[in-house]
Amino acid sequence: MEFIILLWIVCGIASAMIGTSKGYSGCGFFLLGLVLGIFGLIIAAVLPKRDSSQAATSTRTCPMCAETVQVAAIKCRFCGADLPPLPRPRTWQEDVERNL
Template sequence: MGLALFWILCGFAASVVASSKGRSGCLWFIGGTLLGPIGLLMVGFMPKVEPDEPPRPPMRTCPFCAEEIQPAAIVCKHCGREIGVQESTVSPTGTSHDGGVIDDIGTAQREKTSGAFHVAALVGAGLVAAVAFAAIKSTSTPEVDGMEGEYEKTWRYEAKDDISSKLLQDGVSECPRYVWRAHKRDATAYLVYCALSDGKWSTYTIYNGLLFGPYEPRPELIPHDLP
């Protein structure tokens, strides 16, 4: 729960930063939630988007004095002669005869396509980050030194005949339930942690058919999910 709240806060912070830089706050809320601190850093290092200035219409040339005037002017400010209103027609290519480009529909379509691409990229990056996080979490078991480091990292909870019979043979009666790890190189050697009736633990090893112990268990290795 705490981890999910942290990632949502990262999404909210990314949204605020993105909005202050002229970018999509909604888009970066999704990206920040999926990517966490990575998304927040990405939007933090992005430059601010400056609003595009509307294109200025091209100037007209007075046919009498050859000076430049505004396209909507009907009287030349330089020579004072009446020149009338300039007609502007649009060609099939989207360019007006007076040189002005009216490609607003194409621009909107490109912006829509670009936004969809960014959403897809953020979702993909979020999935990759989630997979990587899960992989890191699943492989984050610390290396164990000493005697315990010679055994596998994963506890096994099912009873094993070799272990049960050896404990019974050697008179270990205070081990009602136990977990065990197999040796990395010897399939007949085991590390056994016995869960005692008073809630404590005791450690044994079985090697070459011999039982050794009990030893003091290592607190960091004691399983807390014994069924």
Template sequence: MVAVRLAVLLFLVAYSYSMGQIPPDGLNPFGKLVAGLFFLFAPMLYLLPSYEAWRGNHHNLIGVVLVNVLLGWTLLGWVVGLVWSVLKPASPAMPAAAPEESDSISPPPARATKRCPFCAEDVLYEAIKCKHCGSELPAR
């Protein structure tokens, strides 16, 4: 959308400026209106970087506005302001934080286990056959 707004404003400024180059007695009232609208469209084009920064909730809006207003009269300053206004800040790579322990959520209770006398692996207390070695377990 930035490119569309830029293209439309460039066209309107150029068109109204070109209408203003025609002597006033050669223009009808609409032509005079279009020529006069140059004084509306030119400041809108000049402040486009500030508008884009405001519209995009730029994290450094004041910096963009200052560059646009103070250095925008140079083509380089205006282009820097426009590019800066549309750039998004680089998000720093942060490690994922471990979820905080909450007292309201308790972990499920651990299931009771017993050790298989044949393979020494843990199996559920209710088991009658070891899932690791397949031997019959004595009832405890």
């Protein structure tokens, strides 16, 4: 019985290490490995590495001075240049209409 509990804890720790190395939450993957055991470890191993561009979506680059500013900024805090508005993301309805 102790061996099974120890195995579950080891799966949780290993899942957390794998998840952290791939850019995911270590605590979340620890719980995944702790609850699912060896299946959680397999899930952590087969998931792709998180793209760093997905994580940093709250900033953009000023076109005048190339400094990093918030996405919601209207004016650059470094050079004072007016920032162009970001294009509005298309909705799924617009995608459907476009493909018809």
